[in-house]
Amino acid sequence: MRIDHMALYTFQLEAMRAFYIKYFGATSNEKYLNPRKGFASYFLSFGQEGTPGGGARLEIMQKEQVPAHGLGAGAEYIGLTHLALAVGTRPEVDALTERLRADGYPVVGEPRTTGDGYYESVVLDPDGNRLELVAE
Template sequence: MIIEHIAIWTSDLEQMKSFYMRYFGAKCNTKYHNPAKEFESYFLSFASGARIELMQKPQIPERENPKTETLGITHFAFALGSEQKVDELTELMRKEGIQIVGEPRRTGDGYYESVVLDPENNRIELVA
């Protein structure tokens, strides 16, 4: 069994699409639009086969405090293949104004990771 995709509600579909394409090499399908439901989405595909569905609909409310962790899914991770790649992508993102909320480090359970926020404050771990 594999996880087929995760879905993220977004207020800026195009900005989020660009972020995941720029930093993680996502490939994007054609935008789906359902005017009756005021719904739009993209599926972003990654080399591993994993996908993210970015969804937009005007009735979806903002999180009360997007920078506070709450119950539910708290982050997802991209395995970059090496500590050097974690360091390099973290620094590129920092230089380009992406918020780094966890500096590169070795965790207590043996991972080498950093933590960044996407444009809508979703937590992403960059792991070796």
């Protein structure tokens, strides 16, 4: 058994799609539209089966009248708290963290080795979702 995909609602569908393609090498399907429900989505794929990323997918969705969660950007809350993305080596974690910082994305956790042995940093995507950038 494996997790097929995770999904996030957003108010800025195209910006989120561009972010994950630009910084994480995601590939995207064609936009799905359901005008009757006011719904649009993309599936973003990270890697292929048997390769880094393992075919993981993220569905980003937009729908009329889906409320914001009401918490501040990057806040921790009950429920899904972060998405961890393996981005390569420690120097690659450092480089991507600095690239995102230079492009104006908040870094809320500087690169470090955690108590359980992960090397990671934490940045926020355009919607304020917490992304852990981890070394493989």
